[in-house]
Amino acid sequence: MQIGEKIKRLRIKNNLTQEELANRCELSKGFISQLERELTSPSIATLVDILECLGTNLKDFFSDSEPEKITFSEEDAFAQENEEKGYVINWIVPNAQKNMMEPIIVELDSNGTTELEVPHEGEEFGYVLTGAINIHLGNEVFQAKKGECFYFKSNLPHYVSNPYKRKASFLWVVTPPTF
Numbered sequence: 001m002q003i004g005e006k007i008k009r010l011r012i013k014n015n016l017t018q019e020e021l022a023n024r025c026e027l028s029k030g031f032i033s034q035l036e037r038e039l040t041s042p043s044i045a046t047l048v049d050i051l052e053c054l055g056t057n058l059k060d061f062f063s064d065s066e067p068e069k070i071t072f073s074e075e076d077a078f079a080q081e082n083e084e085k086g087y088v089i090n091w092i093v094p095n096a097q098k099n100m101m102e103p104i105i106v107e108l109d110s111n112g113t114t115e116l117e118v119p120h121e122g123e124e125f126g127y128v129l130t131g132a133i134n135i136h137l138g139n140e141v142f143q144a145k146k147g148e149c150f151y152f153k154s155n156l157p158h159y160v161s162n163p164y165k166r167k168a169s170f171l172w173v174v175t176p177p178t179f
Contacts, residue, residue, distance in 0.1 A: 003047075006061065008036040010054040024053040086112025086162075102177030107169045108133060108162035115159060117178065122154040124174050131168025134161045144170075154178075 011021050011032075018032040025032075027046070034040040035050075042050065051061050072093055081088045086109035096102040106114060108131075126135070132145035138156035152158070154174070162168045 002038060003041070004036040004038040007032075007050060007054070010051075010056065010061075011036075014054055016054075021050070021053060025049050082115075085115070086110075087114055097177040099177065101173050101175035103171060103173045105129070105169060106160065106172050107167065108160065109167055110162060110165050113159060113161040117154070117158050119156055120154050120178060122175050122178070124150075124152055124154055124158075124172065126150045126160070126173070127171045129169045129171060131162065131166045132164050133168050133170060134163060136161060 011018070016024075018036070019029045021027075022029045022032045025046075027050075031040065035042060048058060051057055076094050077090055077092045078094070079088050079090045088107040090105040090107070091102075092105055093099070093103055108114070126133075126144070127149040128144045128146050130146055132143060135142045135144060135150050135152070135158070137152055137158045142150060144150050160170070160172075
């Protein structure tokens with residue numbers, strides 16, 4: 001790990017000059033400059049002081065966690081096809097099952113149907129992108145067509161079908177993730 005480089009990034013993120021950081025930590029500007037260029041190493045006590053001035057701590061500074069990814073492209077997505085039921089599920093946010101919600105895009109062939117989901121905690125939202133679908137919620141059936149959406153609590157058995165002649169696709173967001 002490049003400690004100096006990481007300190008420099010934090011300093012810039014906090015809109016501080018080397019001199020401002022040095023003054024806050026009661027160090028010299030030259031020491032901060034050498035530290036950022038990896039020409040010197042701080043003692044643990046000095047590092048703790050610097051990190052405190054930068055709004056962080058040793059644990060967070062040395063954690064290897066990756067920065068949170070915000071945008072995703074087609075290359076990030078993956079699909080699962082079920083020819084028997086006539087659907088394709090496209091996971092558009094990788095590893096979304098670790099998040100609070102999980103968005104997918106479902107493509108339903110004519111006469112296709114998703115799997116029956118048993119009641120569970122959570123809520124579900126969908127937006128129809130193409131065609132029309134039926135949402136089966138308990139003993140009731142609701143239709144949604146292109147440009148319309150659906151929203152329900154997941155406390156009843158449910159699935160989505162496409163009894164129509166055209167292929168349909170819809171964005172489906174579930175919280176907590178179940179797909």
